[in-house]
Amino acid sequence: xxxxxxxxxxxxxxxxxxxxxxxxxxxxxxxxxxxxxxxxxxxxxxxxxxxxxxxxxxxxxxxxxxxxxxxxxxxxxxxxxxxxxxxxxxxxxxxxxxxxxxxxxxxxxxxxxxxxxxxxxxxxxxxxxxxxxxxxxxxxxxxxxxxxxxxxxxxxxxxxxxxxxxxxxxxxxxxxxxxxxxxxxxxxxxxxxxxxxxxxxxxxxxxxxxxxxxxxxxxxxxxxxxxxxxxxxxxxxxxxxxxxxxxxxxxx
Numbered sequence: 001x002x003x004x005x006x007x008x009x010x011x012x013x014x015x016x017x018x019x020x021x022x023x024x025x026x027x028x029x030x031x032x033x034x035x036x037x038x039x040x041x042x043x044x045x046x047x048x049x050x051x052x053x054x055x056x057x058x059x060x061x062x063x064x065x066x067x068x069x070x071x072x073x074x075x076x077x078x079x080x081x082x083x084x085x086x087x088x089x090x091x092x093x094x095x096x097x098x099x100x101x102x103x104x105x106x107x108x109x110x111x112x113x114x115x116x117x118x119x120x121x122x123x124x125x126x127x128x129x130x131x132x133x134x135x136x137x138x139x140x141x142x143x144x145x146x147x148x149x150x151x152x153x154x155x156x157x158x159x160x161x162x163x164x165x166x167x168x169x170x171x172x173x174x175x176x177x178x179x180x181x182x183x184x185x186x187x188x189x190x191x192x193x194x195x196x197x198x199x200x201x202x203x204x205x206x207x208x209x210x211x212x213x214x215x216x217x218x219x220x221x222x223x224x225x226x227x228x229x230x231x232x233x234x235x236x237x238x239x240x241x242x243x244x245x246x247x248x249x250x251x252x
Contacts, residue, residue, distance in 0.1 A: 055153045056252040057171045058245060059161040061213065061221065064205035065183030065198075067233045067241075068176035069157055074238070075245040076155045084148060085157040092140040098122050098133070106134040108158055110211045138216055153249075158209075162227065163217035172248050175227040176241065179234040 058075070062068025069085060076083035084091075089107050093100035098119075111132035119136070123129045126143065127136035142164045148154055149165050162173035178186075187198040213221035224230050229248070233241050 055149060055151075055170050056249055057149050057153065057161075057165060057168060058155040058249060059165065059171060059173045060155065060157045060176060061162065061174070061209075061227065062157070062176040063178060063183065063222070064202050064209065065187045066176045066178035067186065067238055071176060071233065071238055071241045071245070072155045072157045074242045075249075078242060078246055079153075079155075079249055081154050082152065083155045083157065084145075088141050088144060088156075088159055089137075091144050092137055095144060096122060096127055096136070096140045098127075098136070102133060103137050106132075106137055108212050109134055109208055110215045111135060155245075160213055160216045163213075163219065170252065172229065172252060173227045174245065175222065175224075175230045176233055177222070177230065178232060182234045 058072070060068050060072045072085070073083050086107070089103050090100055092098070093103055102119075111134040116132040116134075118130055119133055122133075122136060123131070126140060128139050131139075138160070141159050145156060145159065145161050145164045148156070149168055149170075153170075162171060165171045183202055184195060184198045187193060187202060188195060191198065191201070193201065210221040213219075217226075219226035229244075231241055231244065236244065
């Protein structure tokens with residue numbers, strides 16, 4: 001058996017035999033990931049009055065190009081609450097002292113189990129030991145998400161927030177999808193792309209989000225049973241989705 005490994009002299013990937021030590025390393029990698037997932041609530045301190053009793057949290061998962069990000073931001077503005085999306089990368093950088101530049105490259109991405117780097121300089125009890133940067137970011141963001149849920153009502157986009165807050169009664173999980181033609185048109189306009197380029201990017205991003213969600217969550221991305229509400233933004237419209245989210249928030 002062979003696997004790709006980076007040569008320390010040339011910095012290129014080389015093909016090397018898979019040794020017993022490598023098997024041991026992979027075993028340690030997978031067992032540590034499972035341990036981190038099963039012990040994800042160890043750092044959580046419930047607020048006074050019970051878990052998340054005072055706050056309502058809207059979590060939004062979305063197909064790429066469905067308008068889920070824009071819907072979340074508009075709903076947050078209308079409700080007068082915060083919307084946390086890519087800001088969680090900066091917050092994780094500040095909390096972990098890992099460069100935001102590195103974290104952006106692995107945000108909402110599952111690590112390749114056969115080819116990844118372990119940044120030992122950043123390993124600690126908060127980020128995890130012997131884990132790729134993707135997992136470190138997930139661990140730190142999960143802690144931040146729980147802290148936010150304890151402090152305030154808010155909307156959180158992506159980052160498996162619905163699974164991270166699975167024990168919080170004040171959470172409403174929403175999955176936003178849309179018709180293919182509408183998604184393609186939106187990406188073409190937003191990214192100034194040709195149709196084939198937009199279609200390729202949508203497939204890539206959907207696959208990336210599904211792999212990420214399915215790995216760090218016990219549920220399946222995009223499945224109706226995985227979320228409280230699934231809504232088609234093509235049928236309901238952007239404004240309709242915003243009004244629906246605000247309505248559920250106010251009734252929670």
